[in-house]
Amino acid sequence: MVEHDELLSIRAAELYYEENKTQDEIGSILRLTRWKVGRLLAQAKANGFIRIEIVHPRARRLPIERRLREKLGLTDAIVVSSAGVSGDDELQSRTAQAAADYLTSLRPIPRTLGLSWGRTLHDVSVHLKQGWAPGVNVVQINGGVSLNKRAGTAATTAVTIASKAGGQATLLPSPAILERIETKRAIEADRSVAAVLEMAATASAYLFSAGAADQNSVHVDSGYITADNVTELVRKGAVGDVIGRYIDSNGNIVDPALDDRTVGLRLDDLRRSALSIAVIAGSSKHAVAGAVVSSGLCTVLVTDEDTANALLGD
Amino acid sequence: MVEHDELLSIRAAELYYEENKTQDEIGSILRLTRWKVGRLLAQAKANGFIRIEIVHPRARRLPIERRLREKLGLTDAIVVSSAGVSGDDELQSRTAQAAADYLTSLRPIPRTLGLSWGRTLHDVSVHLKQGWAPGVNVVQINGGVSLNKRAGTAATTAVTIASKAGGQATLLPSPAILERIETKRAIEADRSVAAVLEMAATASAYLFSAGAADQNSVHVDSGYITADNVTELVRKGAVGDVIGRYIDSNGNIVDPALDDRTVGLRLDDLRRSALSIAVIAGSSKHAVAGAVVSSGLCTVLVTDEDTANALLGD
DNA sequence: GCACTTTCTGCTCATATGAGCAGACGGGTG
DNA sequence: CACCCGTCTGCTCATATGAGCAGAAAGTGC
Numbered sequence: 001m002v003e004h005d006e007l008l009s010i011r012a013a014e015l016y017y018e019e020n021k022t023q024d025e026i027g028s029i030l031r032l033t034r035w036k037v038g039r040l041l042a043q044a045k046a047n048g049f050i051r052i053e054i055v056h057p058r059a060r061r062l063p064i065e066r067r068l069r070e071k072l073g074l075t076d077a078i079v080v081s082s083a084g085v086s087g088d089d090e091l092q093s094r095t096a097q098a099a100a101d102y103l104t105s106l107r108p109i110p111r112t113l114g115l116s117w118g119r120t121l122h123d124v125s126v127h128l129k130q131g132w133a134p135g136v137n138v139v140q141i142n143g144g145v146s147l148n149k150r151a152g153t154a155a156t157t158a159v160t161i162a163s164k165a166g167g168q169a170t171l172l173p174s175p176a177i178l179e180r181i182e183t184k185r186a187i188e189a190d191r192s193v194a195a196v197l198e199m200a201a202t203a204s205a206y207l208f209s210a211g212a213a214d215q216n217s218v219h220v221d222s223g224y225i226t227a228d229n230v231t232e233l234v235r236k237g238a239v240g241d242v243i244g245r246y247i248d249s250n251g252n253i254v255d256p257a258l259d260d261r262t263v264g265l266r267l268d269d270l271r272r273s274a275l276s277i278a279v280i281a282g283s284s285k286h287a288v289a290g291a292v293v294s295s296g297l298c299t300v301l302v303t304d305e306d307t308a309n310a311l312l313g314d
Numbered sequence: 315m316v317e318h319d320e321l322l323s324i325r326a327a328e329l330y331y332e333e334n335k336t337q338d339e340i341g342s343i344l345r346l347t348r349w350k351v352g353r354l355l356a357q358a359k360a361n362g363f364i365r366i367e368i369v370h371p372r373a374r375r376l377p378i379e380r381r382l383r384e385k386l387g388l389t390d391a392i393v394v395s396s397a398g399v400s401g402d403d404e405l406q407s408r409t410a411q412a413a414a415d416y417l418t419s420l421r422p423i424p425r426t427l428g429l430s431w432g433r434t435l436h437d438v439s440v441h442l443k444q445g446w447a448p449g450v451n452v453v454q455i456n457g458g459v460s461l462n463k464r465a466g467t468a469a470t471t472a473v474t475i476a477s478k479a480g481g482q483a484t485l486l487p488s489p490a491i492l493e494r495i496e497t498k499r500a501i502e503a504d505r506s507v508a509a510v511l512e513m514a515a516t517a518s519a520y521l522f523s524a525g526a527a528d529q530n531s532v533h534v535d536s537g538y539i540t541a542d543n544v545t546e547l548v549r550k551g552a553v554g555d556v557i558g559r560y561i562d563s564n565g566n567i568v569d570p571a572l573d574d575r576t577v578g579l580r581l582d583d584l585r586r587s588a589l590s591i592a593v594i595a596g597s598s599k600h601a602v603a604g605a606v607v608s609s610g611l612c613t614v615l616v617t618d619e620d621t622a623n624a625l626l627g628d
Numbered sequence: 629g630c631a632c633t634t635t636c637t638g639c640t641c642a643t644a645t646g647a648g649c650a651g652a653c654g655g656g657t658g
Numbered sequence: 659c660a661c662c663c664g665t666c667t668g669c670t671c672a673t674a675t676g677a678g679c680a681g682a683a684a685g686t687g688c
Contacts, residue, residue: 051367061328349639
């Protein structure tokens with residue numbers, strides 16, 4: 001009889017959800033009392049036969065957000081829906097939009113925002129509304145200025161975010177990765193750079209993304225490292241990079257020598273921060289996202305539904 | 315402000331459908347009155363942002379059924395959901411199940427059921443329950459007995475359906491298509507064949523499927539026609555076959571000479587019937603389904619959601 | 629700036645729905 | 659066959675929701 005009840009619950013669900021009939025009407029159609037209909041409907045829901053989806057570019061997945069907060073110990077999580085999405089580009093754009101929304105509604109408003117750069121964060125800067133906050137200063141937390149046009153967007157991103165909030169942008173005038181460690185030490189010792197790094201270390205909030213460890217990395221594009229370097233890093237266990245530093249799935253630095261040549265905030269500075277927001281979207285970034293979250297690099301994660309489900313292991 | 319209301323309606327929908335909050339609670343979260351929340355929710359529904367799907371192999375799509383009845387003038391339409399379906403095979407199986415259900419619940423119970431044959435109808439016969447009706451006789455309406463094992467299922471189908479209803483099966487002892495028209499005339503004149511055809515013409519209901527006009531046709535498999543014949547038929551506008559007769563998109567016979575060599579009920583006999591049930595599923599059969607429905611070959615259509623949507627032109 | 633129309637808001641009231649409970653039912657078990 | 663235990667049924671009652679309406683607000687044309 002269980003089998004038969006299941007079928008009945010489907011018939012009831014059709015009439016209720018597709019034909020907008022009341023449980024009473026359904027009762028007289030299926031020759032049941034309205035209470036029985038109510039129970040069948042509840043049963044159909046409990047069995048997962050009723051799937052309700054909110055189809056909208058700005059839709060979020062609150063239950064997944066809650067599970068992320070609870071299971072992974074995040075202060076906050078923002079998960080955008082991937083329902084009806086056409087490709088990774090759209091997913092990234094939706095996520096960037098959500099990050100912009102999150103920044104806008106953030107209270108208390110941070111005085112200084114430490115910022116990394118990349119395609120995702122550029123997208124966030126575009127989505128922010130003019131006047132999104134009343135005075136927020138932005139400081140770059142890792143190097144990468146104008147080595148080529150792609151890296152040039154690093155400056156644009158910082159300046160855009162600051163100017164839309166009526167604040168100042170402080171750029172870090174250094175390449176992301178230097179060829180020799182001596183050069184890196186020298187540049188860090190320079191007053192203009194040291195001042196920026198000092199400011200970066202004391203920012204009240206951080207906003208960063210992560211890159212996948214593959215040939216499409218911005219660091220390869222920008223010429224800081226070669227495709228072969230990346231292959232080697234992957235062999236050593238790298239899953240991606242955060243503010244220019246390549247990490248393995250536990251969030252540890254993969255290649256300390258390379259890391260020593262990388263200019264910018266240390267990962268531990270990020271881990272000490274009370275508010276660090278990671279914006280990570282797209283199927284290629286599931287692994288880095290996992291590393292970022294599990295090693296405590298962020299307190300807030302903005303991501304897409306698929307990545308979130310991957311993090312939760314289902 | 316419309317833009318802003320849309321976003322609010324999405325936030326409200328998230329809280330309502332994913333977090334099971336009451337409209338009142340949502341009101342206090344979003345700082346709105348509960349009536350405003352109700353209106354936002356109604357708006358979200360009206361804009362199609364809320365998608366409710368019933369995910370179950372036996373789920374039907376009642377609104378599409380209604381539109382099929384209204385727009386295409388069918389007496390009845392049964393549309394199974396394609397939600398979460400893996401391939402055409404599953405779609406066909408679901409549709410066959412629905413056809414079996416429909417037959418079982420059919421009132422008044424037909425005394426004699428005219429039947430064609432094919433993979434789909436075989437599937438229907440399998441899904442019917444023992445004792446699905448109290449005494450229904452079955453008569454084959456087109457030829458095709460045991461030329462090879464595939465065609466052999468024609469007899470099995472008819473016998474199964476009849477025996478599960480405690481009735482008699484009457485087989486049409488003839489090939490589907492003969493090579494020479496004289497042979498066809500001779501076989502039709504034979505008393506044993508003529509009697510079956512007479513019975514077929516006076517059946518109280520018909521159940522048939524349709525084949526796509528392609529190389530996978532049962533008629534090619536069974537050796538009644540060659541793959542080249544099919545190519546030629548398609549060139550002449552054939553979209554598929556019904557009870558062995560190839561029709562174009564208007565439901566007209568494509569090749570009168572071939573048709574004259576085909577044994578069985580005429581299409582016009584089907585069109586005159588008060589109850590003829592077509593069971594057609596799968597993406598390859600959208601075109602035939604359109605021809606069958608628009609030329610009035612069936613009064614009842616059992617099909618899948620995708621095919622139905624194709625018929626409705628969207 | 630004023631009269632007019634249209635849209636929006638917060639309400640009352642009727643209805644639909646879910647929670648919880650007492651009794652009916654069913655089917656093992658001694 | 660009587661008994662018990664778990665499940666199911668139909669109910670009452672509290673709550674959530676939608677329809678409809680009067681007044682407020684916001685446009686619109688002169």
